[in-house]
Amino acid sequence: MSGLVTRHKRIVFSVFLTLALISAVFTTLVSVNYDMVDYLPQDAQSTIAISIMEEEFSGDVPNSRVMLMDVAILEALDYKKSILAIPGVTSVSWLDDVLGKNILLATPLEFLDASITDNYYKNGNALLSVSIESGKESAVMESIYDLIGENDAVAGDAANASATQDMAVSEVLNAMIILLPTIIIILILSTTSWIEPLLFLFTIGIAVIINMGTNVFFGEISFITQTVSPILQLAVSLDYAIFLLHSFNDYRESHEPDKAMQLAMKRALPTVAGSAATTVIGFSALMFMRFGIGSDLGINLVKGVILSFLSVMIFLPALTLVSYKLIDKTQHKNFVPSFYRIGKGLMKARVIFLILALIVVIPSFLAQSSTGFMYGMDGIAESSRVGRDAALIEGEFGKENPLVLLVPKGNPGRETELCDELSSIPNVTSVVSFVTAVGAEIPPQYVPEEALNQFYSQNYSRIILNTDNPEEGEQSFDTVLSVMDTAALHYDTYYLTGQSATLFDMKDVVEVDTGIVNLVAVLGIFVVLLITFRSLTIPIFLVFSIETAIWINLSFGYFTDSTLSFIGYLIISTVQLGATVDYAILLTNRYLIERKILPKNDAMLKTLSDNLVAILVSACILATAGFTLGATSSNPIISELGILLGRGTALSFVMVVCVLPALLVIFDKVIEKTTLKNDFYIDNTDNSI
Structure with a gap:
């Protein structure tokens, strides 16, 4: 193997450069997923609930709130129409959808039920509920911001996702701008050639680009993987290149370059392979997580370490032999x-x-x-405009954190009993269902189809619970648990979703994952060490x-x-x-x-x-x-x-x-x-x- 590399060094050099160029193009084709919910196990009850709603119910659950300040009712309706026309916006609901547009326009505001209107229009400020298609959050939010300007506000899950996407665009670049010069300084201090650090970085950089490009075969990666993987791959695998080149320099004292490299490759192989093996074992443990982020990142890091190993053992020898004269000319004293x-x-x-x-x-x-943990994206929102906007909306209209409960339909009496009990749960501010909004005594066939479809599908009844909880925390999770316990008293089958329910599922999954991942990593590395020593x-x-x-x-x-x-x-x-x-x-x-x-x-x-x-x-x-x-x-x-x-x-x-x-x-x-x-x-x- 070492002889083949040294004899065909220019071919090896060209092949790796070609692969890197192709991979750089492929990198632009890899989509990035910013929705943590997508990585929950398919059997999580909140995931099942979302799937059922997508299949059986018309109309999406709103994932953003838009507050228009100092607007008249007609202006709010015009804004609603404009927002609905934005590509990627699937629905916009406001006061006219609750009262009817004709009643809203014909009746003075003071004659309308304040308990209803104050949820949508207060002190001249209108609050619209908007549904934004998954994957299009960033483009839609940009259009909404252009439409409403700086003074109005947008908050919600879609707004948080958009903020995450905008942050992630330049994350790796910003890190590399600081990281690369710092690493070069460290390497210059620890080597005896001005050019060696560039060879190290170029070798691992080729592996990083190929790794990112080969993600095209997976279709998409998470934003965590996109941001963290290249930097981790670079940091953990530079050692491989350093060891090989140091071995080469040792053998250069008594051998010709080609022979010195062959000997260096043979000497470095067990050490570099052993080092890569322990790192791969550690990263592989992430794949045992049921939460998909672990598998997504684990696969990418394992693939990255293997590619770095191959790049160091095949590409670096070829690169070094092509440029060893330059290394000799740029020698400096040992610092x-x-x-x-x-x-x-x-x-x-x-x-x-x-x-x-x-x-x-x-x-x-x-x-x-x-240690306490956060499972949601509130921290991201707080560091951007979304955080400011969320505070403005909450200050005017209060906190909104809805839960959606799905139960089998067909028993209005049981549904009524359930809704009565749900409304008495602490922090549940309202319960909206067919039996509460229309009435259990009214036959569904006498209700307009558009209204009926909001509550009933072919198999399920949808109950919306509005809560004043934060997205996560002990209070929020206690409410989720109470809702599920109450539903279990009336139905054998039920599904709950909403941000707090999703984070509750995430918490349950992660608590199990933590023990499994740590145990697998420790046992795996223990076995490697047992064999090694x-x-x-x-x-x-x-x-x-x-x-x-x-x-x-x-x-x-x-x-x-x-x-x-x-x-x-x-x-x-x-x-x-x-x-x-x-x-x-x-x-x-x-x-x-x-x-x-x-x-x-x-x-x-x-x-x-x-x-x-x-x-x-x-x-x-x-x-x-x-x-x-x-x-x-x-x-x-x-x-x-x-x-x-x-x-x-x-x-x-x-x-x-x-x-x-x-x-x-x-x-x-x-x-x-x-x-x-x-x-x-x-x-x-x-x-x-």
Whole structure:
């Protein structure tokens, strides 16, 4: 394989460039999904409810509210007509749909029922309910903003989705503008050629472009994947390129370029493959989530790591051989100082570090398991015009958070009893159904078909409950639970949807996913470590080091009394484990090599002195990627994920260089007895820990 690459380096170079160009074109054909609801399992009851309504009911459930300020009734009707004409708007409802247009125009407002009119028209302000087609939110919202101007307001799920789409357009670009120069500086400091960092970035960049382009075969990706995947792929796989090129430079001292590269490829393959394998295992755990975001991101990251591995092992050798003369001409001195004194200091303080880790591990574990989570998109709305508009509408007309309950039709008496009980549930402000709006005593055949279709389909009765709850939180979820419990007393089959019901389902799914994903990731990496080191105890120490860092990272939310996005919590557990366990593997592997010729203390001191730079560079790149996401993203979900990644990487680095050495040295005898073919150097005089 290595001979083929070196002999046909120009062909390899051309093939990868061609694939990258084709993939760049394909990238523009990949659609991005901004609706988190689409990633709920198909058997979630809110998902089933939405499917039933789409199949059986005419008229969409409104997903936005538009408030027109200081308008007369005729002006509001004109606006309604104009909004309905916007492509992507499926329906607009207002006061005329409730009272009838003729009655609204012919009757003075003061003679109309204020309990009805105040929900739609108050103090000269009109509130319209608008349904916007999924996937067209951004274009529709732009048209609505153009129509109503800056003074009027729009809020709701569709408005939130539009804000998310607008933010995501420039997220990756903004992050890369800061990230790439920072990584180049880090790489220049850690290499001996001005051109090498560009070769690293070009190699991984090719893999990133191919990865993004191959998403065309999946049709669409989530906005989380679009924003996070390229940056994570770049950050976790740069190490592969660094190791290969460093090996090449070592062999260049005694071999011709082609032969040096062949030897470098053979030497790098086991290490790079092992590193990629642990990362792939960590990312693969995301695919075990029932919530589809995990599978979407997991597949993309696994595909990205594999493509980065192939790019490093096939494309980088060809690129290097084409440009090695340029590398020679751009050599510079080594800017990295000796880390011997730092290694010595870490060795002296290793027991203190271990004691501190043991003190914080249990509180951190308990704290991270008690952290509160956010499941909705309120944080996104708050950081944009949508947040301001939502506050204006809520201040004038109050909070609106409807739930839609579907029950089998055909028993008006039972439906009446249900509606009476539903109306007594705390935070339910009104219940709208056929029996409450028309009357159970009126036969459906005497009701206009347009009105009847709002409440009855072929199989189901639709009941709309208006609540004054926020979208999520204990109060909102208690209301959802009460509605379902009440429905269960009257019907064997029922389905509930609406934003709070959807987030309630999301919460249930995620709580199960959390345990499964973490267990799969830990077991998978434990097995890889077991095979890699052929030891029963080494995997325990390595997993302990990284898991402790993860627990400390996630406990910040509890100790600062703040909520975390559930996406950040789910993803960071597997990403931090899969991406940073490589630091522990490198340090342990080097220690075992040195331990064959040195006593345990000397072996660890040499390991830290020689390898601290490599671990530090890798950690700096990944942490920089995380903190850059946190600083540049206007999407709070992405920003929070970035901060978790940056902080988690720093904590993993500290655990690996401060705590893991103590574990390996203190339990040296245990490791020796539980590791196959250890060949440890025996020195009976070395009894210190």
